[in-house]
Amino acid sequence: MVKTNSQQIKIITTAAEAFIKSVPQTVKELYSKNLGSEIIGPVKGRPISEDLQIIVDKECDDLFKSIITNTGLSFDIYSEHGTYNINHTSSPEYIAVIDPFDGSSLYRNGIPAEWWSVFSIFDNDFKPILGRAIDIVRSESYEAKSDSVSMQTISSESKITIKPSSKTSFSSNVWIASYLMDPSYLTKWYPLVENILTKWPATKIWPNGGSSIYPWLSRGIVDAYLMVNEPKSETDPGLSFAYFSGYPIYEIDNNNQLIPYQFVPQNNNERSKILLACCTAELAHEIINECNII
Known part of the structure; x- marks a missing residue:
C-alpha cells in the first residue's frame, strides 16, 4: 500500500527523533572508552589541515543511514562524508543533508565541547520539511518544522518555542x-x-x-x-x-x-x-x- 504524504512525514519525524535520541549515547560511549578519534581519511573538499574524518564521524553517519533505510522511504543522503542512495535506484522522494558529527577536531583533541549532529530533510522539490539538531554536551535538542522552531532538554518532555533575535543594528x-x-x-x-x-x-x-x-x-x-x-x-x-x-x-x-x-x-x-x-x-x-x- 502506498503511504500518504502525511503518513510519510510521520515516519520521517519518528525516524529523526530516533536518531536524535540515539546519537548522544553513541558518541559518549565511544568517548568513555577513549575511542572514536582514530583517523579514517580526508574530508572531500577540505585540506587535511582543516578537517579529517574520524571514527566518531563514521559511527554517526552509519547510524543515520541505518535509521533512514529502516523507514522504507526513498532518500538521497548528502553527508559531509559521502552521498548515499537509500531505498531507490532512480530518483528519491526525499533528500537529507547531514553533518553527522560537528566538532570532530575538538573530539580528536580530547575537548568535550561543541559536539553536535545537525540535519535538514527536504522534499524532492528542495522544500524543507524538517530540521533537527542535538547539542550532545548540553543535552539540548532542536526541531524545525511547520513555520516554527522549538527546543527541549533531553530530561524534559516539554518543548519551548524559540525565536531569532530582532536586532537591526x-x-x-x-x-x-x-x-x-x-x-x-x-x-x-x-x-x-x-x-x-x-x-x-x-x-x-x-x-x-x-x-x-x-x-x-x-x-x-x-x-x-x-x-x-x-x-x-x-x-x-x-x-x-x-x-x-x-x-x-x-x-x-x-x-x-x-x-x-x-x-x-x-x-x-x-x-x-x-x-x-x-x-x-x-x-x-x-x-x-x-x-x-x-
Whole structure:
C-alpha cells in the first residue's frame, strides 16, 4: 500500500527523533572508552589541515543511514562524508543533508565541547520539511518544522518555542559567530570585520560555527554568522532552521554580487566565497555595508 504524504512525514519525524535520541549515547560511549578519534581519511573538499574524518564521524553517519533505510522511504543522503542512495535506484522522494558529527577536531583533541549532529530533510522539490539538531554536551535538542522552531532538554518532555533575535543594528550590542579556531579562517576574517570591531567595540564574537550555529541563530543566542570560504556542507544541514525561523542567509557569488543562498545538494563539496546568516535582513545589510563586502 502506498503511504500518504502525511503518513510519510510521520515516519520521517519518528525516524529523526530516533536518531536524535540515539546519537548522544553513541558518541559518549565511544568517548568513555577513549575511542572514536582514530583517523579514517580526508574530508572531500577540505585540506587535511582543516578537517579529517574520524571514527566518531563514521559511527554517526552509519547510524543515520541505518535509521533512514529502516523507514522504507526513498532518500538521497548528502553527508559531509559521502552521498548515499537509500531505498531507490532512480530518483528519491526525499533528500537529507547531514553533518553527522560537528566538532570532530575538538573530539580528536580530547575537548568535550561543541559536539553536535545537525540535519535538514527536504522534499524532492528542495522544500524543507524538517530540521533537527542535538547539542550532545548540553543535552539540548532542536526541531524545525511547520513555520516554527522549538527546543527541549533531553530530561524534559516539554518543548519551548524559540525565536531569532530582532536586532537591526550594531547599536544593540551584536553577537557575531564565526569559526575562527583554524588560523586559515581567522587571517581572512579579521580584515573583513576590522572596521566593525573598531567602530562598534561592544560587538562580541563567538568563535565557533558550522552547521551547529543555525539552531543558535533560531534561538537568538547569536545574531549573525559571517564566514569566509565556508564549505556548503556546513551550511546545508542547517537550512531548515533558517527557513522555519524566517531569517535570511546570503552569499557572495563569483561576480561579487550579494544573493540569497541557493540550496543545490550536489554542490555540497563547494564553498561560499562569503556567507552571511543574520537574524534580520536589516542587520545583514548593515554588516555588509560596514564590512565593505560589495
